[in-house]
Amino acid sequence: MQKILNYINGELLEPTAKHYLENIDPSTGNVYSHCADSDAEDVELAYQAAAAAFPKWSETPATERSKIMLKLAGLIEANLDALALAESVDQGKPLWLAKNGEIPRAQANIHFFATAIEHYASEAHPMGNHALNYTLRTPIGVVGCISPWNLPLYLFTWKIAPAIASGNCVVAKPSEVTPMTAFLFSKLCIEAGLPKGVLNIVHGLGPKVGSALVAHPKITAISFTGGTKTGAEIARVAAPMFKKLSLELGGKNPNIIFADCDFDKAVKESVRASFTNQGEICLCGSRLYIERSIYDKFKEAYITQVKKLKVGDPLLDDTKVGAIASKMHFEKVLSYIEIAKEEGGTILTGGASVKVAGRCENGYFIEPTVIEGLDHLCRTNQEEIFGPVVTLQPFDTEAEVLEMANSTTYGLACTVWTENLTKAHRVAGAIKSGIVWINCWLLRDLRTPFGGMKQSGVGREGGWEALRFFTEAKNVCVKL
Ligand code: NAD
Numbered sequence: 001m002q003k004i005l006n007y008i009n010g011e012l013l014e015p016t017a018k019h020y021l022e023n024i025d026p027s028t029g030n031v032y033s034h035c036a037d038s039d040a041e042d043v044e045l046a047y048q049a050a051a052a053a054f055p056k057w058s059e060t061p062a063t064e065r066s067k068i069m070l071k072l073a074g075l076i077e078a079n080l081d082a083l084a085l086a087e088s089v090d091q092g093k094p095l096w097l098a099k100n101g102e103i104p105r106a107q108a109n110i111h112f113f114a115t116a117i118e119h120y121a122s123e124a125h126p127m128g129n130h131a132l133n134y135t136l137r138t139p140i141g142v143v144g145c146i147s148p149w150n151l152p153l154y155l156f157t158w159k160i161a162p163a164i165a166s167g168n169c170v171v172a173k174p175s176e177v178t179p180m181t182a183f184l185f186s187k188l189c190i191e192a193g194l195p196k197g198v199l200n201i202v203h204g205l206g207p208k209v210g211s212a213l214v215a216h217p218k219i220t221a222i223s224f225t226g227g228t229k230t231g232a233e234i235a236r237v238a239a240p241m242f243k244k245l246s247l248e249l250g251g252k253n254p255n256i257i258f259a260d261c262d263f264d265k266a267v268k269e270s271v272r273a274s275f276t277n278q279g280e281i282c283l284c285g286s287r288l289y290i291e292r293s294i295y296d297k298f299k300e301a302y303i304t305q306v307k308k309l310k311v312g313d314p315l316l317d318d319t320k321v322g323a324i325a326s327k328m329h330f331e332k333v334l335s336y337i338e339i340a341k342e343e344g345g346t347i348l349t350g351g352a353s354v355k356v357a358g359r360c361e362n363g364y365f366i367e368p369t370v371i372e373g374l375d376h377l378c379r380t381n382q383e384e385i386f387g388p389v390v391t392l393q394p395f396d397t398e399a400e401v402l403e404m405a406n407s408t409t410y411g412l413a414c415t416v417w418t419e420n421l422t423k424a425h426r427v428a429g430a431i432k433s434g435i436v437w438i439n440c441w442l443l444r445d446l447r448t449p450f451g452g453m454k455q456s457g458v459g460r461e462g463g464w465e466a467l468r469f470f471t472e473a474k475n476v477c478v479k480l
Contacts, residue, residue, distance in 0.1 A: 004035040004179045004203055006042055007186030009049035010196025015204070016041045021176055026092040026330075027314050027323040029362035035179045038204035040212035043171065046200035047216055050142040050169035053197025058139045058167040060195075062117045065165060069114030072192040076107040079188065083181055087152060088314045090178040092323030092364070093277050095315050106153040106181075112446045113161035113466070120166075120467050132478045137471040139167030140244065143221040144213040146206075146234075149177035149325050150280045150386075156182055159223045160199060162466035170199045171219060173210050175226075177326050179203050206230065214238055223469065224248065225282075228384075228410075228455050235458075246459035246469050248282075248451060250384040251412030254405035255285030255441075256427065259293045261417035262439065267301045273415060273441040275309060275368045278321055279388040280329075283413040283435070283442060287381055288392045289401045295394040299372070302392075303349050306368050311354045321388060323363045330364035333387030337369055340380040345371040345391070376404040384410065398427065406432050411453030415441050434460075 004023065005012040020034035036042075057065070076083065083106070084098035093102070125133040145159035156174050163170045174182035186201050202209050210230075214222055214237050221244035224234050228249040238245055255273055257266050273285040290298045314322035324330040330353070337351055350369030355361060372392045374380055381391055395401040405414060411433040418424050418439075428436040434452040437443065444450075449460035459469060 001031070002033040004033055004183040006036050006038055006046070006203055007183075007189065007199070007201040008042070008046045009052075009200065010190060010194075012186065013045075015039070016045070021204070023090070023179060024326070025089050026325055026327075027089070027360045027363040029327070029364070032089065033180065035176060036203040038202045038209050040208070042202050042204070043209060043212040043216060046171040046202050047142055047218060049197035049200050050171055051218065053195060054139075054141055054169045057164075057169055057195060057198050060167070062120075062165075065167065066114045066118050068192055068194055069110050069161065069165060072188060072194065073107050073110040073114060075188040075192055076103065076110065076185075079184070080104070083153065083184055086180040086184055087178075088322070090180045091149060091152060091325050092314055094319045094322045096317055097277060102151055102154045106157045108446065109154065109157040109161045113165040116162075116463070116467065117165040120464070122473075129480060131480055134476050136474040136476055137166075137468070138474070140221050140470060140472055141168065142219050143168045143170055143223065143470060144216070144219045145170055145172040146210050146213065146222065146224045146226065147172075147174055148226040149175035150277065150282065152178040153181035153185060155225050156185070158461065159225070162461075163223070163470045164194075164198055166467050166470045168470055169197060171213055172199065172201050173213055174201065174203065176203065176205050211237070217241065220244060221470065222246070223461070231457070244469065246451075246461060247457045248459075248461060249412075249455060249457045250386070250410060251282045251452065251456050252287065252382065252384050252408045252410040253283060253285045253413045253415070253433070254287045254289055254431075255415040256401055256405060256417065257288065257290045257294070257298060258416075258418040258420070258423065259291040260419050262419060263294070263298070263301075265439070266417040267298065267305060269441050270302060270415075270417075271305045271309070274390045275306070275321055275388050276442075278324055278366070279368075279390070280325060280386055281442075282386075285413075285415050285441065286385065286390050287376075287405070288390055289395050289404060290392060292394040292396050295392075299348070299392060303370060306349055306370055309368050311365050311367060312356050313358070313360045321365075321368055323360070323365055324387060327364055329387070330366065333366055333385055333389060336380060336383070336385045336387070336389060340371045340374065340389070340391070343374055343378045343380055345380060346373045347371055348392070350388070376407055382408050398423070402427065402430050409455040412456035413437070
């Protein structure tokens, strides 16, 4: 059976303790590879390799760094099929989604920062004829990147790309639930000629590898994407060490549908926003607020389309909803459906696990589930479920929907459907979330600052923000 090895100092290495974790294909429930179960000793090796590589890499001209990264981006493109298959098997997402969405986005992440670094400039602030200030931006050193399982290669590369583009060396940890694409990526890094030690990938469990990385005294910046609870733990450890922190955390995103929306478009895109990747995208809309005058009509059209979504084998082209990423998460999502029932919710469609015949009969599948009749303050509407479960609620006024939409501790993303331009901008301004989509969903420009408000995160990723995060700013003031 295939072994997923660490990538340290340019080589693929066994974990020092020689322990492995079972890597499970969630669509079958079968073990399909073994993943390094690394520990603090492996993190230390990775740190040493990164620290040794840093002086040369940080001095390497940006154009040279860019060239290697462009080669890496090209290799991702050339290996699209293999990476997409690995992503689908690892996470349970439909293969077509990995092929058309996630892997091209991983390629775009590397390409974007490879070119961005060639255009990046720092600021100057002249004080008339008296003095000149300029901001020197230098790489930090060895930085840590930790990513989750829901968009494995996409989120992994979203952190690594700006970190290495700006001259840092990295110790990175992908999720233990979905390690395969990071492993394939490490092979592509070797093929691209990335100098040894610039990127090191240590596989294993969060509380073992992730926490060793966060607690490492010489790793002075951590870029983390994952759950809010884990983010709080990371902040607890890292804050007293004064590490630079970027935390991209959970969400409970509202999707607001006004009566004056483009109805057909709002229905179609709301279905996509609810159930793409089994609802396992931090940006999925899980609370649908619908203006009362169109509530029944919208509900009917929405449910009709949801019922058409085929749950099934992720490798088949007509599958719209694949497997839930792990047994543990599958049980968590099902437990929330029970909570919703206990809270008085009415299941309009779905509400149970699905047995998929054939090779996937032991996989972790859940029907797309739509619930109504719940108070906006109940647990189902306040806590992140992160699966194919959404709620519908009617509203009468703009003030009422804003209060409901803003009522959670999260503030990651929001979608607004209206053809009234003034109202769209007014609502966007009043919503407390890091991104607001008007009449669309998941449209991303990689130059824009990305991140959450409230307990959805601290810091911003994307564009210049990411390059700023991964550099230290020094003001130089020259008396003229
Ligand atoms: P998670 O927090 O359980 O794990 C994320 C990563 O952190 C994994 O690599 C894990 O091994 C590691 N980890 C766990 N405990 C750790 C510790 N004590 N110290 C250091 N690292 C540790 O999250 P998950 O279940 O993998 O991912 C789902 C969550 O991620 C959801 O809450 C989702 O909303 C969030 N997410 C957020 C964004 C965003 O951009 N805001 C994007 C994707 C996912």
